[in-house]
Amino acid sequence: MTHFDLAIIGSGSGNSLITPEWDSKKVAVIDGGTFGGTCLNVGCIPTKMFVYPAQLAAVPGEAARLGVDQTLDKVHWQGIRDRIFTRIDAISAGGRRYRAEELDNVTLYDRHVRFISEHALETDDGQRITADQIVVAAGSRPVLPDIPGINLPQVHTSDTVMRIPDLPDRILIIGGGYIAAEFGFVFSAFGAQVTMAARSGPLLRALDATVAERFTEAASKEWDVRLDTQVTALTENPDGSVRADLAGPQGKATLDVDLVLVATGRVPNTDRLDVAAAGFDQWPDGRLAVDEFQRVLKNGAPVAGVWGLGDVSSDFQLKHVANHEARTVAHNLLHPGALRASDHRFVPSAVFSSPQIASVGMTEEEACADTEARGVELALAVQEYGSTAYGWAMEDTTGFVKLLAEKESGRLLGAHIMGHEASMLIQPLIQAMSFGLDAHTMASGQYWIHPALTEVVENALLSLKTGKA
Numbered sequence: 001m002t003h004f005d006l007a008i009i010g011s012g013s014g015n016s017l018i019t020p021e022w023d024s025k026k027v028a029v030i031d032g033g034t035f036g037g038t039c040l041n042v043g044c045i046p047t048k049m050f051v052y053p054a055q056l057a058a059v060p061g062e063a064a065r066l067g068v069d070q071t072l073d074k075v076h077w078q079g080i081r082d083r084i085f086t087r088i089d090a091i092s093a094g095g096r097r098y099r100a101e102e103l104d105n106v107t108l109y110d111r112h113v114r115f116i117s118e119h120a121l122e123t124d125d126g127q128r129i130t131a132d133q134i135v136v137a138a139g140s141r142p143v144l145p146d147i148p149g150i151n152l153p154q155v156h157t158s159d160t161v162m163r164i165p166d167l168p169d170r171i172l173i174i175g176g177g178y179i180a181a182e183f184g185f186v187f188s189a190f191g192a193q194v195t196m197a198a199r200s201g202p203l204l205r206a207l208d209a210t211v212a213e214r215f216t217e218a219a220s221k222e223w224d225v226r227l228d229t230q231v232t233a234l235t236e237n238p239d240g241s242v243r244a245d246l247a248g249p250q251g252k253a254t255l256d257v258d259l260v261l262v263a264t265g266r267v268p269n270t271d272r273l274d275v276a277a278a279g280f281d282q283w284p285d286g287r288l289a290v291d292e293f294q295r296v297l298k299n300g301a302p303v304a305g306v307w308g309l310g311d312v313s314s315d316f317q318l319k320h321v322a323n324h325e326a327r328t329v330a331h332n333l334l335h336p337g338a339l340r341a342s343d344h345r346f347v348p349s350a351v352f353s354s355p356q357i358a359s360v361g362m363t364e365e366e367a368c369a370d371t372e373a374r375g376v377e378l379a380l381a382v383q384e385y386g387s388t389a390y391g392w393a394m395e396d397t398t399g400f401v402k403l404l405a406e407k408e409s410g411r412l413l414g415a416h417i418m419g420h421e422a423s424m425l426i427q428p429l430i431q432a433m434s435f436g437l438d439a440h441t442m443a444s445g446q447y448w449i450h451p452a453l454t455e456v457v458e459n460a461l462l463s464l465k466t467g468k469a
């Protein structure tokens, strides 16, 4: 049995907790997977490193509309893949080496671990660890739906698909969420024939309904989107390809593909941690229950010295949320008498597909319910990129900004953007919501550069008919 001042399970956002204040204390970092966690190794970072070259591959199609003829000669899958993972693997190895070898006070356990009591853990090779403080930052993993043939070697998740040896000709993506949307774009821009089977339509249906509908329409022009379609079986063909049995609105069909990507959501890793053995509370979806200070709960009350952060406990499976919660925990570990709460009021997200999407705050449906419940009026504006000068330059036909605000006060309730650089255009709206700037003051109290694309945000704000306008 080895005792530590602090034990951290998970080297993703959990790794950032080891600040210089811990130099004189004994710290354990435990990770049974690849050092650095999901975002670095199999998540945000490599996916976006594929999205960027995919955007370049899509340029000739876009340029032709504007009178510039270009041709795409070749996409070097292996070169792109190796460039990405040479960089990422080195960062992961460097981070691991730093923790394992260069910090005297830190012990790295490359093992899976499970709880045996509130403050005691056991690794999968039988080592016992106790700690005054334990941080559970163990993340989530892909769900594999119960479909016959799901374990065929041609079936991948986001954990493995980015390292495949060659770009397949034909890909079936099961799911219609974030991962499906991003990989659908990457693989189709690279030249693969992509079919997407979404169990219930439209794509990205957790987002605002206008975004989901208009994204589905745009995506359907680029790849084969089958809504309300179940994949009922996967069978290996004699030539090594896979036959998928599909059941959809048109009845039953079969589809032969070279690779299947499963993107049907992710589950928190609480089961493999055996948090039930410590008696910690869990939500029905398996997430570890924590309070606003990120303290793990047991029978509804915080457990002294046990904390949770990121995908394992969060409502949002997003890296910037995991990082924010890690900053909360970093402070609270060191300041037990002055705890800080995490701020989950205005959590933005972006889908790096084509078109790109960014959202913050309520959907229209949520804003309607919210304003109705509070007896206040809702103001709504939809502004097309194509209505601004920069949109004319782009000959844009798909991009738009949708804003939702409280009519009387002009307080923004939600913002949804689809189109070129949506993830950047949304930032001033996140800022306004976070700092309580009303729509009218935001629109008219500052200069907006002409004729930048930001004018679409300015015009959307001006179109909101609020009490302050």
Ligand SMILES: Cc1cc2nc3c(=O)[nH]c(=O)nc-3n(C[C@H](O)[C@H](O)[C@H](O)COP(=O)(O)OP(=O)(O)OC[C@H]3O[C@@H](n4cnc5c(N)ncnc54)[C@H](O)[C@@H]3O)c2cc1C
Binding pocket: 009, 010, 011, 012, 013, 014, 030, 031, 032, 033, 034, 035, 036, 037, 038, 039, 040, 042, 043, 044, 045, 047, 111, 112, 113, 114, 137, 138, 139, 140, 158, 179, 269, 272, 273, 309, 310, 311, 312, 316, 317, 318, 319, 320, 321, 322, 352
């Ligand atoms: C394909 C993909 C793309 C994404 N893109 C984005 C994006 O663009 N933007 C964004 O904000 N988010 C994105 N995300 C989500 C983001 O990656 C996660 O929200 C974030 O990485 C979660 O961080 P974490 O620290 O909670 O967990 P992780 O980074 O997953 O770290 C958990 C660690 O715990 C280890 N572990 C788990 N169980 C045990 C155990 N029992 N014992 C020991 N170790 C254990 C795991 O090996 C892992 O290394 C993406 C996710 C995926 C899959």
Ligand SMILES: NC(=O)c1ccc[n+]([C@@H]2O[C@H](COP(=O)([O-])OP(=O)(O)OC[C@H]3O[C@@H](n4cnc5c(N)ncnc54)[C@H](O)[C@@H]3O)[C@@H](O)[C@H]2O)c1
Binding pocket: 145, 146, 174, 175, 176, 177, 178, 179, 180, 182, 197, 198, 199, 200, 204, 205, 230, 231, 263, 264, 265, 266, 316, 317, 318, 349, 350, 351, 352
């Ligand atoms: N850009 C980003 O921020 C980004 C990118 C990728 C992933 N992520 C995070 O990772 C999480 C997981 O991504 P995801 O795309 O796997 O999940 P998701 O929750 O976004 O989408 C899952 C999809 O799978 C469908 N589905 C579920 N079970 C199914 C089944 N049996 N058959 C067919 N379809 C089924 C759902 O209806 C849904 O459309 C996301 O929630 C997101 O938070 C974020």
